[in-house]
Amino acid sequence: MKEPFITIVSGLPRSGTSMMMQALEAGGIPALTDNIRKQDEDNPKGYYEFEPVKKTKDDPSWVSAARGKVVKMVYSLLYDLPSEYEYRIVFMQRALEEVIASQKKMLQRTGKQGAQVGDEKLTELFKAQLIKFNHWIANQKNFSIISVNYTDMIALPQLQCDRINTFLGGILDTEAASATVDPALYRNRL
Amino acid sequence: MAKIKIDSKLYDRAKKAAQAAGYSSFEEFVTSVIEKEIAQLEASSEGEDAVADQLRGLGYIE
Numbered sequence: 001m002k003e004p005f006i007t008i009v010s011g012l013p014r015s016g017t018s019m020m021m022q023a024l025e026a027g028g029i030p031a032l033t034d035n036i037r038k039q040d041e042d043n044p045k046g047y048y049e050f051e052p053v054k055k056t057k058d059d060p061s062w063v064s065a066a067r068g069k070v071v072k073m074v075y076s077l078l079y080d081l082p083s084e085y086e087y088r089i090v091f092m093q094r095a096l097e098e099v100i101a102s103q104k105k106m107l108q109r110t111g112k113q114g115a116q117v118g119d120e121k122l123t124e125l126f127k128a129q130l131i132k133f134n135h136w137i138a139n140q141k142n143f144s145i146i147s148v149n150y151t152d153m154i155a156l157p158q159l160q161c162d163r164i165n166t167f168l169g170g171i172l173d174t175e176a177a178s179a180t181v182d183p184a185l186y187r188n189r190l
Numbered sequence: 191m192a193k194i195k196i197d198s199k200l201y202d203r204a205k206k207a208a209q210a211a212g213y214s215s216f217e218e219f220v221t222s223v224i225e226k227e228i229a230q231l232e233a234s235s236e237g238e239d240a241v242a243d244q245l246r247g248l249g250y251i252e
Contacts, residue, residue, distance in 0.1 A: 013248045037249065054252045074250040076241075107247050114247035115240040122244065125237045 004068035006085055007168060009048075010075050011092030012126060014102035016150040017072050019181065020092055021048035023153075023161065024070045027177030029168075032062075032071040042106045044185065048072050056080040075133050078143075087143045090164060094150035096123045157181035 007029055009020045022045055025031040037047040052062040053073045057080040067085065081087060100119050107114045115122055137143050146167040153160045157178035165172040196204075208219030245251045 013245065013250050054250075074245055076245060076251065103244065103248055110249075112247040112249070113243070115244040117240050122240070125241050128234075128237065129241055 003086070006063065006066045006068075006087050007070040007090065008078070008087055009070060009072045009090050009092070010078060012094070012096075012099050012130075013074060014099050014106065015092040015094040016148075016153060017074075017092050018043045018046065018048050019150075019153065020090055020148065021070065021072050022046070023157070023177040023180045024090070024164075024172065026180045027161065027165075027172040027174060029070045029171065030068070032066050032069045041109060053077055076129070078133075079136065083140075083142055085142065088168060089137070089143060089145040090167070091145050091147045092150055092153075093147050096126055098150075099126070154181060154183050 007024065009017050009024065011017050021031055021033075025048070031048055032050050033046075033048050034050050034052075035046070036051055037049045039046040050062070050071050052059065053071060054077065056063070056073075056077055060080070060082045063082055063085055075091070078087075078089070097119075100122055103114065104119075115125075117125070137145055144167070146164060148160050148164065157180075158174060161172060161174040161178040164177075165174050204219065205216055208216050211219070213219040213222070242251065
């Protein structure tokens, strides 16, 4: 029997990855999370994070237990994943201006320091990183990827969940997944 | 002054390109190309650092 693949929700921070995690979990894919990072004003429905993903380069032992589950990872950590597993990546896309504005707000609220460059430069840097990432992932035999636009997910969640369900091989309860998207919570949210 | 060896075909192409671009000498052209490449690599490294700072500040990497 073929080993189950690992579903990964990825993207830039503040691109809707937590929203997608919530949808996929509701749609029947168990989420690998530790609930260490609690819900707050920035993510009222929780972060759906799993601390060990940050140490994947040094200790990828958690990956085996992620088969058949969904885990959230920022795009830059995907380079560290071991090659012996199959990964299906649900990659969130959101306008970079919105992403950076939202990141800025989050950094301000938490009192943390981010990059010491202007918004324009940061936009350029993220663009360059995503080009590099897309080039890399296109050449990985054990990765497949679907892009989901943040705005589309809010406006037409059922349609997006149908696309994701096809990508994941029909394992998703699309009605339950799409029902988690609360337009009032996400629309125009930074 | 240091000397380097390059493929003769590449040398011919580079010499033609330097002349077409208006460089006063082949040495000036090579120096300019190397400086630009170094600046790009340094900028790229600074960029990686800046992005890492941003992701770290947001709590997504360590």
